[in-house]
Amino acid sequence: MIEACFEKTKQFPAGQEIVARCTRPEAVHVILSGYAGCLKSLPDRQRQIVAYFLPGDTCNLNVAILGHMDHSIIALSPCEVAYFSTSVLEELLSRQALARALLWTTLVDEGVSREWLLNMGQRSSERRMAHLFCELRYRLAAVDLVEDESFSFPLTQVQLADTLGITAVHANRMLQQLRALGLIELKRGQLKILDLGDLENFCDFDSRYLHLELRSPRQDMHHRT
Amino acid sequence: MIEACFEKTKQFPAGQEIVARCTRPEAVHVILSGYAGCLKSLPDRQRQIVAYFLPGDTCNLNVAILGHMDHSIIALSPCEVAYFSTSVLEELLSRQALARALLWTTLVDEGVSREWLLNMGQRSSERRMAHLFCELRYRLAAVDLVEDESFSFPLTQVQLADTLGITAVHANRMLQQLRALGLIELKRGQLKILDLGDLENFCDFDSRYLHLELRSPRQDMHHRT
């Protein structure tokens, strides 16, 4: 029923803005393929990627309710994006079960961003990176995009560094480190986790914060698309 | 109408757990006075405070919907807390306007935690601390707890450090720094901002992410209590 509302889809090349900061877009976006990111930046060109949006994720629910964006959404890799207008969202909200599903989604997102805060505040950059990879593994597996513990990771090291709050040079070294420890392989935008248990132990990963135990509304959306 | 649902209130001394991790509390909590915090921790006793709850804030909405907590809520100072049962929440959700208000609240919280991520990833610890103080100033002003740019900040330096992802020693030094720069005064749990404009410039603070321009449901709750 939701996909019936998609009005159009669009392709974005890597690096392009999907939704600009401070604007008031009149559509909600759903990522169909590729990686998108929620970007916040400071005046002196420091930038922090504060969330990833993977296939199936809805990415600017908030504008419809809050009125304006305090961040921008950019394509981290080439992306295919579907839209539905905020008037459709209004319609969804008026239906009991869907209002609950929307609330569920935002609460999960909030939980994820708090886990990211823990990650930023307490883990070394090496473990922080490992933790991010574990998270991606589970989120992508939930939408069936992991095969043989391997999945697409098309970001540049600069983008990865901006996600982790470190410099690109340091991101590179930590990546080498994880490779040297035999935890991952990464080449040509394809990430392979060599031993998921080891990687999880290495960074104290516990997938429960992702709330994948229940079928989420977003998974429904994706599977039916 | 909401306050009619409060079933009881309770006092908590500083440091006590209000809601334990991994439990499934059957009540949603609203802070009436004091500071509470959302705490996440790692096995080796590293801890990160990932959110503050100030008077008027609702703090575990998520359990009613998500089913379990992946963090605990602790009293950062002595707190007075009101409860309403999750069955009341169900009731609220069934009413159109309230479902929207709940969604609004969680979206704002999510926006705040993304701003914290920017803070953690990109700002120096000194500016990070200044940014936190600016945020508190606005959030407390919204519930009328700021007088003459001065408000209660009853946390220890250890708690402040855990919020900012630094050590207590370093928190102490950065606090001295802010004092030396003439930006703030802090004694006896009372924080005074000497020049709000200067402090905001110092850390590039922009209050829009707090979405205070509209009256929030949580403010309604507080004012009527």
Place this chain on the structure above:
DNA sequence: CGCGTCCTTGAGCTTGGTCAAGGTCTGTGG
């Protein structure tokens, strides 16, 4: 008064940042 909690300060060390150069890979045009 004495104890516990919190705050303050110093010295040395480690993680991650900066600057700079060189290497690899891919796509494009001759």
Place this chain on the structure above:
DNA sequence: CCACAGACCTTGACCAAGCTCAAGGACGCG
């Protein structure tokens, strides 16, 4: 098919923000 450009990755040397360990001081409470 090769040469070149541009984007990305890699490595090294040095530097600084923030951490650790340790000791002493202030303050409030029984």
